Amino acid sequence: MNRIAWPKLTRDLVAILRGLRPEEAPAIVGALVEAGFEAIEVPLNSPDPFRSIEAARRLAPEGVLIGAGTVLSVEEVDRLNDAGGNLLVSPNVDPAVIARAGRHGMITMPGVFSPTEALAAVSAGASALKFFPASVLGPKGIKAIMAVLPDGVPVGAVGGVSERDFVAYAAVGVRTFGLGSSLYRPAADAAEVATRARAAVAAYDAVFGG
Numbered sequence: 001m002n003r004i005a006w007p008k009l010t011r012d013l014v015a016i017l018r019g020l021r022p023e024e025a026p027a028i029v030g031a032l033v034e035a036g037f038e039a040i041e042v043p044l045n046s047p048d049p050f051r052s053i054e055a056a057r058r059l060a061p062e063g064v065l066i067g068a069g070t071v072l073s074v075e076e077v078d079r080l081n082d083a084g085g086n087l088l089v090s091p092n093v094d095p096a097v098i099a100r101a102g103r104h105g106m107i108t109m110p111g112v113f114s115p116t117e118a119l120a121a122v123s124a125g126a127s128a129l130k131f132f133p134a135s136v137l138g139p140k141g142i143k144a145i146m147a148v149l150p151d152g153v154p155v156g157a158v159g160g161v162s163e164r165d166f167v168a169y170a171a172v173g174v175r176t177f178g179l180g181s182s183l184y185r186p187a188a189d190a191a192e193v194a195t196r197a198r199a200a201v202a203a204y205d206a207v208f209g210g
Contacts, residue, residue, distance in 0.1 A: 002102035003125040006154045007065070011204050012176035014039040014089070014109075014156070015197070016069060019186030022051035027190035029056040033064060035197035041089050041178070043069035044076060050083045057084035065107060074100040081106070089178070091132065093117050095124040109156060113137065115145050128154035128176060134169075135160025143172035163203035170207050177204075 006012075015037050020028060025042075032040055040060065042052045049068060056066045067087025068080045077100040080088060088101040091111040101108045102125050111132040112118040118129055129149075131142050134157035146155055157169050158178030166177070183196050 002099070004102055004105060004107055004127050006107060006127045006176075009038045009065075011036060011038065011201060011208070012154070012156070013037055013200060013204060014041055014065075014087075014158075014176075014178040015183055016041050016043065016158070016178050016180035017046070017052070017184050018043045018069070018180060019046050020049075020052050020184070021047050021186075022055055024190075025052040025055040026059055028184065028188075028193050029059050029066075031190045031194035032197050033060055035194055036201040037197060038063065039065040039067075039087060041067055041069040041087060043089075044072075045070050050079055053080065053083040053085050067106070071097060071101075073097065077101050077104065077106075080104075089130060093121045093124060093126075095120075098124040098126055111158070115148050118145055118149060122150060122153055126153075128156055130156050130158045130178065132178075133159030139165075139168045139172045139174065142169075142174060146173065163200045166203055166207040175208055 015032050042049045060066050065087040067085040069089040071088050071090045081104040086106050088106045089109045093110045098108050107127045109128045109130045110121045110126050111130045112121050154176050155174055156176035157174050162182035184193050
């Protein structure tokens with residue numbers, strides 16, 4: 001097992017750009033980076049996602065995580081590596097996918113919903129856990145599962161989460177979030193994304209300190 005530690009970011013916010021088109025990537029990614037996002041995910045069920053990831057990687061500073069979501073196979077892990085990605089997010093726990101990503105030195109965040117899945121992901125070497133859909137579990141549900149997890153495993157809330165939920169999750173010890181439709185929807189322009197990104201960053205700083 002080759003566990004790659006979750007990096008120290010100014011804000012543990014992952015932008016989820018589902019539906020992003022390659023021609024939009026420079027403007028959207030630029031707006032997010034300027035607003036203060038340091039982790040950006042392009043789900044693989046987006047149009048031509050690896051081209052978007054390549055464009056994002058060229059644009060973003062070295063310390064910004066750029067990667068893919070909805071990664072389901074080791075072949076996709078290798079393609080992500082070829083595109084320059086260093087962040088892998090998946091909807092499930094697949095030890096082979098996590099192990100291949102670890103060999104490439106990638107940060108991994110598999111999706112979990114139960115104690116069994118969460119502990120399996122930790123055993124497989126996940127960098128962090130993505131509780132999804134967080135809107136179903138809620139802060140109390142995630143807190144209950146966190147009680148049986150090893151200390152120091154970053155826990156993220158993803159799915160139906162926006163900046164309006166930061167306070168509730170902070171109360172149970174969650175400070176990592178994946179923001180999707182509250183931040184970006186297909187065909188949204190860069191100005192709109194920038195406004196939403198700045199609002200999310202301001203809310204995060206208000207709760208967790210900037």
